[in-house]
Amino acid sequence: xxxxxxxxxxxxxxxxxxxxxxxxxxxxxxxxxxxxxxxxxxxxxxxxxxxxxxxxxxxxxxxxxxxxxxxxxxxxxxxxxxxxxxxxxxxxxxxxxxxxxxxxxxxxxxxxxxxxxxxxxxxxxxxxxxxxxxxxxxxxxxxxxxxxxxxxxxxxxxxxxxxxxxxxxxxxxxxxxxxxxxxxxxxxxxxxxxxxxxxxxxxxxxxxxxxxxxxxxxxxxxxxxxxxxxxxxxxxxxxxxxxxxxxxxxxxxxxxxxxxxxxxxxxxxxxxxxxxxxxxxxxxxxxxxxxxxxxxxxxxxxxxxxxxxxxxxxxxxxxxxxxxxxxxxxxxxxxxxxxxxxxxxxxxxxxxxxxxxxxxxxxxxxxxxxx
Amino acid sequence: xxxxxxxxxxxxxxxxxxxxxxxxxxxxxxxxxxxxxxxxxxxxxxxxxxxxxxxxxxxxxxxxxxxxxxxxxxxxxxxxxxxxxxxxxxxxxxxxxxxxxxxxxxxxxxxxxxxxxxxxxxxxxxxxxxxxxxxxxxxxxxxxxxxxxxxxxxxxxxxxxxxxxxxxxxxxxxxxxxxxxxxxxxxxxxxxxxxxxxxxxxxxxxxxxxxxxxxxxxxxxxxxxxxxxxxxxxxxxxxxxxxxxxxxxxxxxxxxxxxxxxxxxxxxxxxxxxxxxxxxxxxxxxxxxxxxxxxxxxxxxxxxxxxxxxxxxxxxxxxxxxxxxxxxxxxxxxxxxxxxxxxxxxxxxxxxxxxxxxxxxxxxxxxxxxxxxxxxxxxxxxxxxxxxxxxxxxxx
Ligand SMILES: Cc1cc2nc3c(=O)[nH]c(=O)nc-3n(C[C@H](O)[C@H](O)[C@H](O)COP(=O)(O)OP(=O)(O)OC[C@H]3O[C@@H](n4cnc5c(N)ncnc54)[C@H](O)[C@@H]3O)c2cc1C
Numbered sequence: 001x002x003x004x005x006x007x008x009x010x011x012x013x014x015x016x017x018x019x020x021x022x023x024x025x026x027x028x029x030x031x032x033x034x035x036x037x038x039x040x041x042x043x044x045x046x047x048x049x050x051x052x053x054x055x056x057x058x059x060x061x062x063x064x065x066x067x068x069x070x071x072x073x074x075x076x077x078x079x080x081x082x083x084x085x086x087x088x089x090x091x092x093x094x095x096x097x098x099x100x101x102x103x104x105x106x107x108x109x110x111x112x113x114x115x116x117x118x119x120x121x122x123x124x125x126x127x128x129x130x131x132x133x134x135x136x137x138x139x140x141x142x143x144x145x146x147x148x149x150x151x152x153x154x155x156x157x158x159x160x161x162x163x164x165x166x167x168x169x170x171x172x173x174x175x176x177x178x179x180x181x182x183x184x185x186x187x188x189x190x191x192x193x194x195x196x197x198x199x200x201x202x203x204x205x206x207x208x209x210x211x212x213x214x215x216x217x218x219x220x221x222x223x224x225x226x227x228x229x230x231x232x233x234x235x236x237x238x239x240x241x242x243x244x245x246x247x248x249x250x251x252x253x254x255x256x257x258x259x260x261x262x263x264x265x266x267x268x269x270x271x272x273x274x275x276x277x278x279x280x281x282x283x284x285x286x287x288x289x290x291x292x293x294x295x296x297x298x299x300x301x302x303x304x305x306x307x308x309x310x311x312x313x314x315x316x317x318x319x320x321x322x323x324x325x326x327x328x329x330x331x332x333x334x335x336x337x338x339x340x341x342x343x344x345x346x347x348x349x350x351x352x353x354x355x356x357x358x359x360x361x362x363x364x365x366x367x368x369x370x371x
Numbered sequence: 372x373x374x375x376x377x378x379x380x381x382x383x384x385x386x387x388x389x390x391x392x393x394x395x396x397x398x399x400x401x402x403x404x405x406x407x408x409x410x411x412x413x414x415x416x417x418x419x420x421x422x423x424x425x426x427x428x429x430x431x432x433x434x435x436x437x438x439x440x441x442x443x444x445x446x447x448x449x450x451x452x453x454x455x456x457x458x459x460x461x462x463x464x465x466x467x468x469x470x471x472x473x474x475x476x477x478x479x480x481x482x483x484x485x486x487x488x489x490x491x492x493x494x495x496x497x498x499x500x501x502x503x504x505x506x507x508x509x510x511x512x513x514x515x516x517x518x519x520x521x522x523x524x525x526x527x528x529x530x531x532x533x534x535x536x537x538x539x540x541x542x543x544x545x546x547x548x549x550x551x552x553x554x555x556x557x558x559x560x561x562x563x564x565x566x567x568x569x570x571x572x573x574x575x576x577x578x579x580x581x582x583x584x585x586x587x588x589x590x591x592x593x594x595x596x597x598x599x600x601x602x603x604x605x606x607x608x609x610x611x612x613x614x615x616x617x618x619x620x621x622x623x624x625x626x627x628x629x630x631x632x633x634x635x636x637x638x639x640x641x642x643x644x645x646x647x648x649x650x651x652x653x654x655x656x657x658x659x660x661x662x663x664x665x666x667x668x669x670x671x672x673x674x675x676x677x678x679x680x681x682x683x684x685x686x687x688x689x690x691x692x693x694x695x696x697x698x699x700x701x702x703x704x705x706x707x708x709x710x711x712x713x714x715x716x717x718x719x720x721x722x723x724x725x726x727x728x729x730x731x732x733x734x735x736x737x738x739x740x741x742x743x744x745x746x747x748x749x750x751x752x753x754x755x756x757x758x759x760x761x762x763x764x765x766x767x
Binding site for chain 1: 645646647648650651657658664665667668669671672673675676677679680682683686687690692697700703704752754755756758759762763764765766767
């Protein structure tokens with residue numbers, strides 16, 4: 001049984017990440033991007049590459065830092081605290097984990113391009129408004145030696161800018177995972193104006209030609225490669241959401257100490273104290289689920305489904321509570337765009353839906369627990 | 372048990388597991404392997420204990436012989452001296468065969484940890500082994516009619532008579548006082564000091580002349596707690612734990628252990644079983660009843676995460692990186708969850724759960740009993756105030 005103790009190395013990694021991100025990507029950075037109509041900071045991504053973050057799950061032989069899933073969670077948590085905008089989860093976690101399952105020469109070259117920051121990925125999976133990989137309908141029809149992909153993907157997070165797309169499509173006898181250049185003929189990307197001001201696109205595939213070289217893993221068995229990648233992504237997203245919740249919570253407790261009404265700090269009112277204390281308790285409990293998911297993915301990735309879904313479900317509920325309480329305890333200022341809490345609230349809503357919502361993951365927990 | 376565990380190799384732990392399995396196979400009676408943990412199956416021990424069966428007695432004696440009633444306590448005080456990692460293996464192996472706990476008691480949960488921390492060596496040798504063997508049953512004399520959440524305002528007083536105190540006053544809500552052999556009590560020994568600074572932590576034999584109890588009936592129908600009266604009760608000076616008038620330190624330390632134990636209810640009261648399975652057992656249509664299913668799923672998610680949090684804090688304590696006292700958080704989260712779970716169990720049982728001796732047996736009594744979880748050992752509101760003050764540093 002892996003120990004649920006944060007190691008010294010993890011603490012150092014968190015401290016280093018915090019120091020860097022407070023300088024390079026505070027919430028004001030996201031606000032600046034939004035106000036100038038952008039959803040990407042290529043220079044920030046290059047810096048993350050130079051620090052080994054983009055290669056956190058990539059073997060050293062492919063130029064990665066191979067720190068593991070718990071470390072990826074530590075980084076994601078710190079990014080979440082200030083709502084960092086980057087394709088970390090799509091590229092460094094989901095795509096890297098998928099490519100590692102394959103680990104042939106082409107996949108290793110792709111891993112190297114993620115590690116050195118030259119390529120970013122997005123996952124083109126959802127087709128309806130809810131996460132449902134098994135319900136994928138987009139078809140990849142046999143065409144000579146290859147396939148033709150036709151269909152619409154939605155909520156492709158980081159898909160507006162990604163260099164490459166991981167695409168799940170239905171083939172003759174199952175689901176197949178393709179790894180395509182985003183600029184391939186027949187692909188049309190429609191970046192959407194998202195509530196959280198981040199990159200997400202609707203992507204149309206119109207008779208896009210693919211060959212056996214574009215397939216990750218085995219034809220008709222894409223989930224064998226994708227499932228571990230999704231679990232890694234869900235765990236990292238849960239960690240990011242717990243960081244988001246911690247960031248919103250820190251702002252709120254500070255406000256309770258600073259803001260005065262009736263001649264006293266509002267944090268001296270027991271009604272608010274108890275709400276803040278309850279929220280802290282929820283954060284603490286969620287932190288255990290996050291750490292456990294990282295440990296489980298590092299020690300026994302084949303048996304991580306329960307731990308991962310527990311983490312994503314808890315993180316979703318906790319982040320939601322943190323932003324609702326965050327706005328309420330700030331009063332009017334919490335509702336203003338000039339104040340940062342709204343950014344937390346909107347990211348929490350987007351993250352709640354990405355890679356499976358509360359009900360999706362709670363159902364998986366229930367299934368593991370026999371009901 | 373605080374810090375300093377030696378680090379063990381995987382093979383050492385696996386050897387321990389193999390030996391333990393063989394020992395359990397040979398020593399845990401079949402009757403004791405049904406995984407039950409409720410009022411009717413718990414072994415509380417003590418001088419007046421009537422074993423429910425020869426198997427219950429044999430199981431206690433076998434475990435006591437190995438120190439397995441208190442696996443983490445040092446061997447010289449009746450424990451097995453297990454490390455945290457060994458303890459995890461121990462719990463996992465006990466759960467694997469559905470072994471009942473051989474012994475539960477306030478001595479194990481509360482007084483023992485306090486003695487290990489504050490007791491003199493003589494006190495440890497005198498009091499801990501009988502607790503570990505189930506030979507003595509302790510009760511807790513903290514609350515008074517006028518001192519509940521504001522515990523430090525307690526008025527039971529001890530008058531210094533040189534080699535002993537004379538104690539007078541009344542305690543209330545004293546669980547199992549009528550069945551206990553002894554009581555650990557908070558007594559005011561300095562009436563002039565500030566309220567937290569005039570309290571001593573005394574050990575009192577319930578057979579001492581002047582001690583009497585009166586049971587109080589609970590909403591669950593049982594009457595496990597009492598009023599306890601002290602009428603000119605002589606208590607030898609040797610029976611103090613810690614320093615005179617500094618009993619509040621001992622009292623608070625003990626409360627952190629009590630709270631951690633009560634919080635375990637969130638994950639443990641159903642014997643570690645998933646809520647969905649228990650609901651299905653009672654004939655509920657967990658798949659078809661969407662409200663029940665949704666609520667049960669949320670409860671299960673929370674129960675698992677709270678269970679992991681208990682484990683995380685124990686791991687941290689063993690690694691010596693404890694982030695301070697988390698017992699208030701655990702107690703609050705665990706007990707509120709446990710109340711919700713029992714609400715669901717009642718809803719799932721429908722009218723079958725409404726008869727005291729109906730098809731679902733003690734379900735209603737259990738449900739009613741859980742309502743005390745967020746009161747006993749410090750209320751939920753008091754827990755939140757502790758978090759707010761000590762963790763969040765909010766004013767006032
Ligand atoms: C089943 C059971 C077993 C028990 N066993 C024992 C035992 O063995 N030994 C023992 O010593 N005691 C025992 N107790 C007593 C228990 O510790 C007290 O009941 C508890 O501390 C609360 O005190 P009280 O009942 O006086 O409630 P009060 O303190 O009067 O509280 C009433 C309500 O007011 C709220 N409240 C009080 N102060 C504040 C505040 N500052 N801010 C916000 N809200 C507040 C409380 O949260 C509660 O909701 C037991 C209780 C129960 C129910």
